[in-house]
Amino acid sequence: MGEQNMLRIEQVDIKGHNAAWAILSIDRQKQRNALNTELLGQIADALDDFAQSSSVRAVLICGEGEHFAAGADIDEIKDKGREEGYLDPRKAHWRRIRNCPLPLVAAVDGFCLGGGFELALMCDLIVAGTTAKFGLPEPNLGLIPGAGGIERLTTMVGRARAGRIVLGGEIVDAITANDWGIISYMAEDGALPFAAKLTERLALRAPLAMQAAKKAIVASAETPLKHVMGETRGDFENLLGTADKAEGVTAFLDKRKPTFEGK
Known part of the structure; x- marks a missing residue:
């Protein structure tokens, strides 16, 4: 039985x-809005529905409570191996989210980590409040981001800064994210009010032109990356079957530092 009202x-x-x-408001506040598979599917379903709507022209994605989304659901990952990763329905959910033709705005307060950051990076504009924190900490679990986050981030900020976040494990604040070009707008009084006004403004612009413009921006930024993103997904699936992944997840759940052995 799935969770209600996620x-x-x-x-x-x-x-x-x-x-x-x-x-679309993510509401798993006890889990810091972690994105489990069911929730990710609900986001994709909603975006598919809005894309078929005759009236909805832009979509705002936010998190209820203090955080946007603190990553994937670790309880789902802990027992997932390579075969399960290969057959994972999340891949199709992510693909549908990225293929949404409507302009997407992410309103980010609090943690925007792992899968949450990958979701924000799939949006066309990111509005960040002063509490926002961005990161891709998957190597702490013996994994890597599996939904294109590394490639999109590297294209956005360059190799050196992407290395600090992905390899160095840095969590960057809103000011740094603004300086590095990760976010589109800073909002002093929280992301949601500003993002709501922005999304309404987008919805009032010519819808066919907006969709064509989004398509061109995404193609310009990501067409050369498609082959690389496929290879990265394969590496992610392989890592699911490693002893280091099992140690990383166990250490996270036990609230201790992991000891990795390269196996």
Whole structure:
């Protein structure tokens, strides 16, 4: 039985216009809004529905409570091996999210880590509040990001800074993320109010032109990366079967530092 009310969905009609925008609010606050498979599928389903809507023209994704999303659900990963990774439905969910033709805005407060950061990087604009923190800490679990996060981040900030986050394990704050070009806007009073106004403004622009513009931006940034992202996903699946992954996840759950042996 899945969890209830993991994703809050709201359509906001714009008065005086035949247009609307939507809010997807991740609500697993006890788990710091960690993205389990069911929740990721719900996000993809909602975006598919909005893409078919005659009125919804832009979508805002945010987290309920203090955090955007603190990563994937570790309880799902701990017993997952290479074969399960290869057959993982999350791959199709991620693909559907990335293929959404509508402009996507991420409103980020608090932790935006791992899979949460990968979700934000799939959005077209990121609004960050002053509490936002970004990182890809998967190597702490004996893994790597498996949804294109390394490639998108490297394209965005360059090899040196991506190395600090992915290899060095740095968690960067909103000011640093702004300086490095990770985020589109800083919001002093929390990300959501600013992001809501921004999403409404996007929804009032010519929808076909906005979709064509998004398609061009994504293609310009990611077309050369498609082969690389496929290889990275394969490496992620292979790592699921390693002893280091088992040690990393166990150490995380036990709240201790892991001891890796390269096996």
